[in-house]
Amino acid sequence: MKEFKILAVILILVGITYYGIEPYAHSVMHPEVAPADFTFQDVKNVDTKLTGNAANGKTLVEANCIACHAIEAAGNPAVMSNADAAASYGVVPPDLSHAGRIYDANFLANFVFDPVSAMHLQHKYNAESGKQFPMPSYNWMAPQDIMDIVAYLQSIAVKVTDDKAGHKATFEAACGRCHNMQYAGIEATTPADNLKTYMGTVPPDLSQYIKSRGEHYLHSFVNDPQVLLKGTSMPRVGLTEKAQEEVIAYMEEIGDSKKAERNSLGLWVMAYMVVFAFLAYLWKRKIWEEVH
Amino acid sequence: MAKFKKADSMLEWFDQRLGVVNFAKVMMTEYWIPKNINFLWAMGVLLTMLFTMLLVSGIFLLMYYKPDVNMAFDSVNYTIMQEVAYGWLFRHIHAVGASVVFLIIYIHMFTGIYYGSYKKGREMIWISGMLLFMLFSAEGFSGYMLPWGQMSYWAAYVITEIFGGIPFIGDDLVVWIRGNFYVADATLTRFFMLHVLLIPLAILGAIVFHFYSLRFPHVNNEKGEFFDYEVEAEKYLAGDKKHSKVIPFWPVFLSKDVFVMGVFLIFFFYLVFFHYDFAMDPINFDKANGLKTPAHIYPEWYFLWSYEVLRGWFFEIAGISGKSLGLMAFGFANVIFLLIPWLDRSPTVKPANQRPFFKYWFWILMADLMVLTEFGKLPPTGPNAWVGFGASLTFLVLFLSLPFITKMEAKKAGRK
Numbered sequence: 010m011k012e013f014k015i016l017a018v019i020l021i022l023v024g025i026t027y028y029g030i031e032p033y034a035h036s037v038m039h040p041e042v043a044p045a046d047f048t049f050q051d052v053k054n055v056d057t058k059l060t061g062n063a064a065n066g067k068t069l070v071e072a073n074c075i076a077c078h079a080i081e082a083a084g085n086p087a088v089m090s091n092a093d094a095a096a097s098y099g100v101v102p103p104d105l106s107h108a109g110r111i112y113d114a115n116f117l118a119n120f121v122f123d124p125v126s127a128m129h130l131q132h133k134y135n136a137e138s139g140k141q142f143p144m145p146s147y148n149w150m151a152p153q154d155i156m157d158i159v160a161y162l163q164s165i166a167v168k169v170t171d172d173k174a175g176h177k178a179t180f181e182a183a184c185g186r187c188h189n190m191q192y193a194g195i196e197a198t199t200p201a202d203n204l205k206t207y208m209g210t211v212p213p214d215l216s217q218y219i220k221s222r223g224e225h226y227l228h229s230f231v232n233d234p235q236v237l238l239k240g241t242s243m244p245r246v247g248l249t250e251k252a253q254e255e256v257i258a259y260m261e262e263i264g265d266s267k268k269a270e271r272n273s274l275g276l277w278v279m280a281y282m283v284v285f286a287f288l289a290y291l292w293k294r295k296i297w298e299e300v301h
Numbered sequence: 302m303a304k305f306k307k308a309d310s311m312l313e314w315f316d317q318r319l320g321v322v323n324f325a326k327v328m329m330t331e332y333w334i335p336k337n338i339n340f341l342w343a344m345g346v347l348l349t350m351l352f353t354m355l356l357v358s359g360i361f362l363l364m365y366y367k368p369d370v371n372m373a374f375d376s377v378n379y380t381i382m383q384e385v386a387y388g389w390l391f392r393h394i395h396a397v398g399a400s401v402v403f404l405i406i407y408i409h410m411f412t413g414i415y416y417g418s419y420k421k422g423r424e425m426i427w428i429s430g431m432l433l434f435m436l437f438s439a440e441g442f443s444g445y446m447l448p449w450g451q452m453s454y455w456a457a458y459v460i461t462e463i464f465g466g467i468p469f470i471g472d473d474l475v476v477w478i479r480g481n482f483y484v485a486d487a488t489l490t491r492f493f494m495l496h497v498l499l500i501p502l503a504i505l506g507a508i509v510f511h512f513y514s515l516r517f518p519h520v521n522n523e524k525g526e527f528f529d530y531e532v533e534a535e536k537y538l539a540g541d542k543k544h545s546k547v548i549p550f551w552p553v554f555l556s557k558d559v560f561v562m563g564v565f566l567i568f569f570f571y572l573v574f575f576h577y578d579f580a581m582d583p584i585n586f587d588k589a590n591g592l593k594t595p596a597h598i599y600p601e602w603y604f605l606w607s608y609e610v611l612r613g614w615f616f617e618i619a620g621i622s623g624k625s626l627g628l629m630a631f632g633f634a635n636v637i638f639l640l641i642p643w644l645d646r647s648p649t650v651k652p653a654n655q656r657p658f659f660k661y662w663f664w665i666l667m668a669d670l671m672v673l674t675e676f677g678k679l680p681p682t683g684p685n686a687w688v689g690f691g692a693s694l695t696f697l698v699l700f701l702s703l704p705f706i707t708k709m710e711a712k713k714a715g716r717k
């Protein structure tokens with residue numbers, strides 16, 4: 010009985026201390042932020058209720074977009090090498106083969122209408138700074154035309170499988186122009202020097218960010234970087250919830266590749282220790298019977 | 302040379318050459334431990350086991366780790382964690398073990414303080430124990446630097462910087478410790494040497510010394526009772542096991558320890574597999590970057606209390622800067638536990654709760670250390686800074702008043 014009392018005292022003291030330095034200190038240092046919004050309600054320049062016409066969209070995209078963007082899925086190759094594209098625009102314009110799938114439709118329409126406000130980069134691109142976002146705004150286009158572009162991009166969007174290869178495709182399409190993922194052998198399409206000039210800093214290698222930031226942080230950060238890193242130059246990329254989950258799944262597959270092994274082995278080892286402790290208890294009882 | 306007769310058994314063969322039968326008696330079956338002890342007396346064996354696990358997992362890590370600022374991070378986080386078969390398991394055992402070993406060390410230490418196991422002949426046990434504590438602290442600190450993550454770098458930076466506050470030689474001392482003007486490759490390589498060679502050797506030596514120092518005074522017991530071991534041992538050997546006050550180390554004492562170990566290991570492996578963040582700070586999965594200071598820098602949890610004693614002094618008093626005061630308080634905190642056997646002036650060896658004044662002292666100390674630990678982690682701003690100051694001051698006052706409190710207690714006992 011006495012031993013249980015001692016154990017209880019220790020557990021209480023350790024428990025209070027643990028609570029203080031882990032969950033509580035964490036909540037002080039990382040306060041909760043607004044929940045992620047995957048509908049991107051704050052941008053509403055384009056009436057997204059209009060039904061798009063993919064055929065017209067194709068014409069518009071070919072006239073307006075493929076001078077900068079490759080769309081391999083529709084047979085439009087890049088017109089320049091990555092090095093030249095980075096030199097011209099600061100960053101390599103992403104291939105749009107996946108755009109219709111990975112970007113939320115509301116975000117995408119409003120992004121085409123005005124990239125800077127959709128990406129939450131007004132602090133960087135404004136009259137005062139005199140900086141110009143490399144992609145033009147199509148705010149002169151009729152909402153119907155913009156919705157046609159969205160419909161076209163959705164109609165050609167590459168379908169991917171729900172596995173590591175699929176997750177990788179999503180990651181490369183969404184983040185690959187800026188971020189390395191060294192542990193998967195992925196190098197950003199834009200050279201580091203260009204990125205440094207364009208972004209003000211070289212975007213970090215994401216190999217271990219699933220561990221250093223964790224899923225919870227990434228969930229809100231990728232949805233809108235400004236919420237957690239106010240003033241950062243990383244844009245809001247506008248992924249759908251599903252695409253974002255695929256990106257984070259990929260970060261975990263690369264950054265924490267032994268998770269499944271850890272979880273299954275863990276249960277076995279703990280079960281083994283339970284049996285061990287039980288047998289040890291029987292042995293102890295037998296031995297101590299003689300002396301008590 | 303002595304005459305050898307042909308051995309009839311393997312045991313005899315070894316006994317002729319190594320005296321194993323007698324050795325086993327002296328070390329195990331006739332090494333006497335008091336019977337009235339509780340599971341707190343199993344902490345020493347837990348520590349021995351944890352140290353062994355740290356040593357073994359460390360040797361495995363050493364096979365792939367690269368002590369170079371350009372390679373260290375990836376050798377740990379890619380090669381060991383993801384490429385080598387079960388490398389992650391060794392790393393988790395090593396990191397969680399290094400953290401949990403301090404939990405057990407603190408339980409072990411405060412058990413010693415609670416039961417007064419540091420006086421009346423047990424001073425050398427205490428001193429050798431504190432020596433182990435200091436060596437483990439150095440081992441923990443040097444090891445934390447090796448993965449070369451952000452917290453490795455910045456904790457190393459902040460802690461080595463502390464030595465800069467020492468008058469006259471401070472600045473040179475910092476450079477001498479780091480091997481460079483800032484924390485750099487030379488720092489990593491020398492801390493690597495300390496972590497895998499010099500300190501473990503010293504720890505092995507200190508453990509042997511600690512065990513040896515236990516032999517003559519024997520371990521204490523739940524009541525602080527002194528009795529004649531020879532008489533009790535004879536009783537035991539004569540078969541009166543139930544009335545003897547002692548038990549042999551093997552198998553009786555260890556059978557209980559093995560059970561405690563089993564329960565502990567369930568908890569330990571739960572942490573290793575499912576709950577390791579407290580020991581492997583997420584921030585440390587960002588590669589070290591000397592140009593990017595993290596928003597919050599804090600040491601490992603087991604250093605938080607002494608770190609807060611240092612930080613608590615944030616304003617000038619009587620012309621002495623807060624920084625210097627903090628450094629003095631920090632120095633005080635790091636040696637004062639060593640002196641406990643002489644600060645406690647009461648000759649009574651009893652559990653704290655049976656000592657009229659000491660019991661308050663003990664539980665206030667526990668509370669104060671918990672407050673210090675907590676506020677050592679929180680940002681030292683606004684009211685937090687004042688709580689830190691109060692707790693740091695309380696710590697000093699507690700230790701400065703201990704001789705008087707215990708002296709009063711001794712007088713009171715004498716009057717009875």
Ligand code: HEM
Nearest residue numbers: 342343344345346348349410413418430431433434520521
């Ligand atoms: C890894 C480091 C350590 C190891 C392996 C270790 C091991 C042991 C062992 C096996 C015992 C005998 C059984 C027991 O009473 O638990 C013991 C006793 C003791 N240790 Fe340690 N110890 C370590 C660190 C420390 C530290 C840091 C202190 C505190 C300064 C300390 C103070 C003591 C005391 C006072 C005793 C005697 C307890 C009594 O008489 O009741 N030890 N140690």
